[in-house]
Amino acid sequence: MSDVKWANGAQCAAMLTVNLDAEFFWLAVDPSVAERPKTISMGQYGMDRGLPRLLDLLDEFGLKATFFVPGATAHAYAPQVNEVRARGHEIALRGYELLNWGLLPAGQCADDMRKGAQTLKDEIGVSPVGYRAPIAEFTLDTLRAAADNGALYDSSLSDDDRPFWFDLGDGRRMLELPIHWALYDLPYFAFNYHPPMPKGQGRLANYTQVFNNFYEEYLGYEARGLCWVLQLDPQTACTPGRMPLLRELLDKIQSRQKAWFATGAQMYEYWKSEGDTVK
Amino acid sequence: MEDRLYWKDGARCAVMLSFDLDGDTTWKNGNAHYPGGDKFLKAASVGSYGPRRGAHAILDLLKKYDLRGTFFVPGKVAEDNPDLIRRIDAEGHEIGQHGYTHELFFSYTLEQQAAIIDRCQNIFCDLIGKPAQGFRTPSGDWSRGTPKLLFERGINYSSSMRGNDRPYHTVIDGKKTDFIEIPTRWELDDYVATAYNYFPSEPDGQDRISGYELVYDNMSREFDGYYEYGLSFVTLIHPQVTGQPGRLRILDHLLAHIKERGDVWFARGCELAAWYRQHYDEREVRRDV
Numbered sequence: 376m377s378d379v380k381w382a383n384g385a386q387c388a389a390m391l392t393v394n395l396d397a398e399f400f401w402l403a404v405d406p407s408v409a410e411r412p413k414t415i416s417m418g419q420y421g422m423d424r425g426l427p428r429l430l431d432l433l434d435e436f437g438l439k440a441t442f443f444v445p446g447a448t449a450h451a452y453a454p455q456v457n458e459v460r461a462r463g464h465e466i467a468l469r470g471y472e473l474l475n476w477g478l479l480p481a482g483q484c485a486d487d488m489r490k491g492a493q494t495l496k497d498e499i500g501v502s503p504v505g506y507r508a509p510i511a512e513f514t515l516d517t518l519r520a521a522a523d524n525g526a527l528y529d530s531s532l533s534d535d536d537r538p539f540w541f542d543l544g545d546g547r548r549m550l551e552l553p554i555h556w557a558l559y560d561l562p563y564f565a566f567n568y569h570p571p572m573p574k575g576q577g578r579l580a581n582y583t584q585v586f587n588n589f590y591e592e593y594l595g596y597e598a599r600g601l602c603w604v605l606q607l608d609p610q611t612a613c614t615p616g617r618m619p620l621l622r623e624l625l626d627k628i629q630s631r632q633k634a635w636f637a638t639g640a641q642m643y644e645y646w647k648s649e650g651d652t653v654k
Numbered sequence: 655m656e657d658r659l660y661w662k663d664g665a666r667c668a669v670m671l672s673f674d675l676d677g678d679t680t681w682k683n684g685n686a687h688y689p690g691g692d693k694f695l696k697a698a699s700v701g702s703y704g705p706r707r708g709a710h711a712i713l714d715l716l717k718k719y720d721l722r723g724t725f726f727v728p729g730k731v732a733e734d735n736p737d738l739i740r741r742i743d744a745e746g747h748e749i750g751q752h753g754y755t756h757e758l759f760f761s762y763t764l765e766q767q768a769a770i771i772d773r774c775q776n777i778f779c780d781l782i783g784k785p786a787q788g789f790r791t792p793s794g795d796w797s798r799g800t801p802k803l804l805f806e807r808g809i810n811y812s813s814s815m816r817g818n819d820r821p822y823h824t825v826i827d828g829k830k831t832d833f834i835e836i837p838t839r840w841e842l843d844d845y846v847a848t849a850y851n852y853f854p855s856e857p858d859g860q861d862r863i864s865g866y867e868l869v870y871d872n873m874s875r876e877f878d879g880y881y882e883y884g885l886s887f888v889t890l891i892h893p894q895v896t897g898q899p900g901r902l903r904i905l906d907h908l909l910a911h912i913k914e915r916g917d918v919w920f921a922r923g924c925e926l927a928a929w930y931r932q933h934y935d936e937r938e939v940r941r942d943v
Contacts, residue, residue, distance in 0.1 A: 410760075410798065412795065412796065412798060412815070413794065413795045413796065413814060413815055413816055414794075414816075416815045416816045416817030416837070417817065419817040420817045420819075423817065424818060427656065564841075566840040567840070568793070569760075573859070575857070575858060575859020575860075575861065576857035576858040576861065577857070578846065578857075578862075579840065579841060579847065581864075581868035581871060582872050583868075614819070614839065614876060614879065615819060615876060615878075615879025615880045615882065616841065616873075616875040616876030616879040616880075617875075617879070618879055619879060619882070620875070
């Protein structure tokens with residue numbers, strides 16, 4: 376059994392998180408995508424077709440999710456992102472563009488983070504308390520820049536399967552809400568020929584087996600009392616054929632009545648107020 | 655809830671069975687990257703299976719189900735296989751443009767693109783006595799200016815984009831036009847799932863051929879979703895891939911599954927585009943309610 380005491384006497388925690396990367400995911404893969412309307416359209420699909428389905432599904436289950444929103448998305452799709460907020464979900468920081476901060480200067484990252492936070496404030500009227508780095512690499516400077524812009528928690532690392540305090544090495548710390556590749560739909564489903572995605576141009580995974588992976592992981596997290604964090608991107612997760620499997624997944628988890636569903640901000644508040652006694 | 659589109663005869667959803675009859679063009683394009691590649695025989699033969707065997711098997715299957723499809727055919731493949739093109743046309747299927755040798759339009763100037771489009775229209779007029787109405791961009795992206803070129807040349811719809819699961823009016827010069835886009839998706843593409851070659855490698859990272867049962871599982875789940883939401887389900891099938899006997903059974907099972915539903919409108923691209931143009935205005939709002 377778990378060494379963590381969860382809110383409401385729950386046996387485990389479950390967090391639904393969404394990366395609203397839209398076409399900025401593809402622009403980060405290769406800048407030439409700016410002139411490739413077909414490749415861009417895959418990201419647009421997420422905002423125009425996938426997101427409304429996801430919001431309806433979350434309403435159906437009465438669940439709140441945490442949406443990590445790049446400033447570029449908030450700028451290009453302000454009405455859609457405002458709708459996310461209006462329906463009670465948490466909006467969190469993801470910088471402005473989705474660059475590989477592991478390979479770029481800290482100063483550029485700091486500027487991007489400021490611009491991302493400012494855009495969320497201007498377009499959506501929110502001051503986020505959470506951050507998730509883009510899909511590639513990042514450094515301590517990235518997390519410090521996120522903290523400089525109001526982030527109290529991060530959800531980008533894989534060290535653990537429970538929240539933990541991460542030392543920023545400058546007298547500050549952030550709560551880390553760990554993620555794992557197995558629980559992210561995009562790497563299973565994203566596909567393109569030019570630029571190639573995945574890089575080795577692997578096949579699309581089988582739908583039934585992917586959602587089975589998610590559920591098997593959930594059962595493992597539940598059995599050991601841990602914090603299951605699902606990452607979805609509506610451009611891949613919310614096709615007509617995948618929606619029923621997502622619904623089935625949420626239904627199976629919710630009907631077990633073992634998990635405390637929390638947003639990132641709720642998890643932060645809980646962990647902070649309970650201090651280290653939760654462990 | 656999503657608004658449900660209005661389809662012919664009140665059908666719940668539309669199905670466009672579309673086929674990319676690429677033949678050996680893509681393989682020859684790939685071979686061209688190697689010195690002496692124009693003499694390679696093996697990879698091109700994988701593609702030639704399409705027009706030689708696969709397409710006929712698919713046409714027989716469509717006949718069995720009494721269904722009409724849309725074949726996007728590179729001009730060169732049409733020139734090389736005139737009897738097949740005449741058979742496709744004679745059996746009521748539509749033929750659309752797909753480049754001359756499956757060119758990556760993105761890498762050509764607009765003048766070069768226009769020349770390819772004109773050349774292909776002439777080939778189709780010579781072979782079947784009529785120009786194509788539809789276009790599917792070969793090999794990835796087109797340029798921002800391509801839709802205008804096509805529309806000016808009498809092509810009135812495309813099935814090239816990935817950003818939707820229902821038709822829409824394409825923006826040209828900042829305005830929505832009657833050039834209709836009928837998008838399709840990688841998850842409905844058999845090439846993504848099962849095309850394979852060792853050298854030159856396809857796919858690039860040489861992932862293994864997917865299990866057929868799992869491919870059927872994905873595609874039938876997508877169809878069920880399109881049916882549920884009332885969308886346009888657009889297959890992207892390559893006769894060289896799915897025309898092989900075991901894979902034809904995937905398509906056979908899929909068609910049986912779709913037909914079982916009953917209230918599905920099977921439409922060729924030109925019919926789907928005309929329907930959408932007639933019933934939905936430039937704001938994508940239904941005209942006749």
